[in-house]
Amino acid sequence: MDVINPAQPQSFGNPPSDPLRALLSNALRFWEPRRLLYNSVLAIVVAVWLIATWPHFRPMMKLDSILLLAILALLANLCYCAAYLVDIPLQGSSPSTLRRGRWVLWVLGTLFAILLANYWIVDEIYPFV
Numbered sequence: 001m002d003v004i005n006p007a008q009p010q011s012f013g014n015p016p017s018d019p020l021r022a023l024l025s026n027a028l029r030f031w032e033p034r035r036l037l038y039n040s041v042l043a044i045v046v047a048v049w050l051i052a053t054w055p056h057f058r059p060m061m062k063l064d065s066i067l068l069l070a071i072l073a074l075l076a077n078l079c080y081c082a083a084y085l086v087d088i089p090l091q092g093s094s095p096s097t098l099r100r101g102r103w104v105l106w107v108l109g110t111l112f113a114i115l116l117a118n119y120w121i122v123d124e125i126y127p128f129v
Contacts, residue, residue: 027087030102035080038110042076045117060125072120076113083109 046069050057083105090101 023088023091024084026091027084031080031083031087031106034106035077038080038106038113039073039077041110042073042113042117045114046121049118049121076117079113080109 086105087102090098090105093101
């Protein structure tokens, strides 16, 4: 009889034996590749604002502003992680519901992030420039 030592690392090809680890692994495989698209969409929103109103934003281009932009990007990625709180319980549903639910969650979350980015730019950054 073989005894598996839990302290031994698992090989890359074997699925995790812990149920929570399996849920997290499944969630990571779906959400992390889409994080690049999410960040790209938000970067395009910011770029459109900068290009469309360049003369107005030109004085804002200094080191402090770039640091603020980096902090806001970090917060946007932190908000992206909230999807895991919905995804883990959603994995208990049927595969078709899970697939559809994940995409609906991604689209709604991205649209909400676009709304927040536009609000932040118009209300918090634009008036002070």
